[in-house]
Amino acid sequence: MQHQKVIPIVPVPAAPEETVSLYEAHKKVYPRSVTGLFARWRWAFVWLTQIVFYGLPWLSWGTENGSRQAVLFDLAARRFYLFGEVLYPQDFIYLTGLLVASALLLFLFTAVAGRLWCGFACPQTVYTEIFLWIERHVEGDRPQRLKLDGSSFSTEKLVKKSFKHLAWMSVAMWTGVTFVGYFTPVRELGMEFLQTRMDSWEVFWVFFYAAATYGNAGFLREQVCKYMCPYARFQSAMFDKDTLIVSYDAARGDPRGTRGRRDDFQARGLGSCIDCGLCVQVCPTGIDIRNGLQYECISCAACVDVCDTVMDKMEYPRGLIRFSTQQALDKGWTGRDIVRRVLRPRILVYATVLAALCMGLAISLALRTPLRVDVVRDRASLARIVAGGKLENVYRLQVMNATEETQRYRIGAEGLPGLAIASDDEVSVGPAESRWVAVRLQLPYGAAPAGSHAIHFTIEGQGGAHVREKSVFIVPR
Numbered sequence: 370m371q372h373q374k375v376i377p378i379v380p381v382p383a384a385p386e387e388t389v390s391l392y393e394a395h396k397k398v399y400p401r402s403v404t405g406l407f408a409r410w411r412w413a414f415v416w417l418t419q420i421v422f423y424g425l426p427w428l429s430w431g432t433e434n435g436s437r438q439a440v441l442f443d444l445a446a447r448r449f450y451l452f453g454e455v456l457y458p459q460d461f462i463y464l465t466g467l468l469v470a471s472a473l474l475l476f477l478f479t480a481v482a483g484r485l486w487c488g489f490a491c492p493q494t495v496y497t498e499i500f501l502w503i504e505r506h507v508e509g510d511r512p513q514r515l516k517l518d519g520s521s522f523s524t525e526k527l528v529k530k531s532f533k534h535l536a537w538m539s540v541a542m543w544t545g546v547t548f549v550g551y552f553t554p555v556r557e558l559g560m561e562f563l564q565t566r567m568d569s570w571e572v573f574w575v576f577f578y579a580a581a582t583y584g585n586a587g588f589l590r591e592q593v594c595k596y597m598c599p600y601a602r603f604q605s606a607m608f609d610k611d612t613l614i615v616s617y618d619a620a621r622g623d624p625r626g627t628r629g630r631r632d633d634f635q636a637r638g639l640g641s642c643i644d645c646g647l648c649v650q651v652c653p654t655g656i657d658i659r660n661g662l663q664y665e666c667i668s669c670a671a672c673v674d675v676c677d678t679v680m681d682k683m684e685y686p687r688g689l690i691r692f693s694t695q696q697a698l699d700k701g702w703t704g705r706d707i708v709r710r711v712l713r714p715r716i717l718v719y720a721t722v723l724a725a726l727c728m729g730l731a732i733s734l735a736l737r738t739p740l741r742v743d744v745v746r747d748r749a750s751l752a753r754i755v756a757g758g759k760l761e762n763v764y765r766l767q768v769m770n771a772t773e774e775t776q777r778y779r780i781g782a783e784g785l786p787g788l789a790i791a792s793d794d795e796v797s798v799g800p801a802e803s804r805w806v807a808v809r810l811q812l813p814y815g816a817a818p819a820g821s822h823a824i825h826f827t828i829e830g831q832g833g834a835h836v837r838e839k840s841v842f843i844v845p846r
Contacts, residue, residue, distance in 0.1 A: 397518075398591055398655040400501065401511040401647070405674025414489045415498055423543070426550040432773040433800050442552050448801055454734075455771045455801045459741050466730045470723060475600075477719035479607045481711060482692075483614045487600070488669035493593050496544070496586035497653065500537055507533040511650060537587050538579070545579030591654040595665050604664070610695040611710040615668050617648075617659045617690050618698060625659075630683055641689050645679055648672035648690060658690060740778070740834040741769035741803075744826055752843040759811040761791065762842050768796055768828065769803040776830050780808060784824030785842060787813045810842060819846040 428439035430452055441450040449456040456463065478486060487494060508514045508529050517526060549571055550558050561567045567575065585593050594601055608614070622642035628634045634641070642659070649657045651671040656663050658672050676690040697707050747763035755761045770776050780794045791809040798804045810824070821841045828836045 395592065396655070398653065399511045399514050399650075400653045400671070401650040401675075402505055403651045403671045403675045403678075405677060407670035407674050411489050411494075411498065411669060415495050418490060418492075418495055419499075423547050426547060426555040433775070434773075438554050438556075440551065441554065444552055450801075453773070455739070455773065457741050457769050457771065457803075459743075459769075460737075463730065463734065466726065466733075470726050470730065473719060473723040473726065476607055477716065477723055479604060480609070480612060480716055480719060483608065483612050484600075484604060484666070484668040485613075487594065487598075487667040491667075493585060493598070494653075494667065494669065496540075496582055497590050499540060500586040501653075503536045503540070504533055507536065534587075537583055541579040541583040541586075542575070544582045545575040545577070548578045549574050591665070594654060594667055601664050609713075609715070610699075611707075611713060613692050613694055613707070614662050615658060615666060615670055615673060615690065616662070616693045616695075616698055617642075618688070618693075619659070620698070622659070622689050641680070641683075641685050643679065643683060647675045647679060651675045737771075738834050738836060739771035739832075740776075740828065740830055740836050741767075741771060742826065742828050742836045742838050743767040743769075744838045744840045746840065747807075752845045754814065755791075755811065758814045760814055760844060761809055761811045764808045764810065764826075764840065766806045766808055766826065766828075767803055768798050768806055770798040770801060772832075773800045775799050776832070776834075778834075779829045780806070781827040781829070782808075782810050782824055783827065785812055785817050785822055787816045788824060788842065812842065812844070817842075817844050819844050 425440050426438060429436040430439040430450070437450060439450070439452050441448075443450065447458050449460075475486060504514065508517050517529065520526060546558060546562055547555070552574075553571060558567070558571065561571070562575070589597075622640045624638065624640055625642040625644040626634070626637070626639040627644055628637065628639060648659065649655070649672075651674075652658070653669060653671065654665040654667060656665045658666065670692070673690050673692070677687045680687045680689060694702075694707055694710070696702060696710065700706075743766070745765045745767070747765060750763055753761050766780065768778055775797060777795060777797045780790060780796065782788050782790055789811055791811045792807060796804060796806050808826075821843055824840055824842045826838045826840060828834075828838070
């Protein structure tokens, strides 16, 4: 009898489980200072945006009653002053249109040129640049800051750190006061701040905005761009192979390696990259652009500037790291080829929709009637019979003057035969004011059947302003 061979089953020992932490300890980034074309552009945008932000609340605008703040969002009075325009909450459609246009502009700009907004004009980038400038002038450049942070406690360290944080807090407080100055007259706010007489909501928002500026620009910095900003997450949906991005030309730069200025690196089989690591040291988010496009890259082009400086010193052609497109790198396109690919279908769609929206907003704003009227029926007495055997309905009209001059308005009503105004049919409203007016409408008894009848109020101003508002007239049974 032949015995079958039995192969024993030996249990395989379970592999040791490896725990992967989803938390990465924060490593502080010490960006090295850099000079060059894009650094100058970045500072130009810092100056431009901050001159507008800090300066706009201090502009005055002349009116019939004197001057007022040119840009003021007076939430308490529900008035929004934009130079010569006075907007009411009923004009919220313009703000909606402006936000939609801004979003479309961001989509268009991102599809064409990537995250240039992040690298040059985003408030997080701008204030981080200002705070870094202060830090460099107090503590020194990257090597000095690394040495200072790694040193033990000393008088020098205490003085430098204290002075830096004092300067940061001064900028943050100035920013907070300026922000609130868009919602309350900034000159009055400044005096109230110095005399510690600010209202509670002003105190909250000044210190909240100052704390946000201090924390985001002083400590969080690149973490805001990497983990908090939603734009970094969905930007890839707007990128394509023809979008301009900060790119490392691997075909030219690799293999990397150190060498002397006069060495024949091609004979040694090396590329143009000398592997100095400066592109990593100047990056505000601490990435290595040579690893390809990463969502942390904010397109500030600091690596482009420093790499061009190194190429100049090595007497190599510039552009090892440069603004380019994926297609241009793959196919060796020239700048003219890149420009030809700008007008692609998605760009034309974005541009057409944006142009139509902006044109519609501009026309609507130009044709806007500087008069707003709200009609509210008096719910205390829906209808009543008054002397003379007439039916009477009472209404309350809120007449809002959206000009800077006193206006007289004539009130009329139409929609039913014999309908007439029994109260004063003229009202005077001051500059940028609103006024509630009681209006009594009378109708001869029997002129209309019982029920609710649609009518219209007509309000005409001196300058041709005309508003027609719908309401109803109640005829009781």
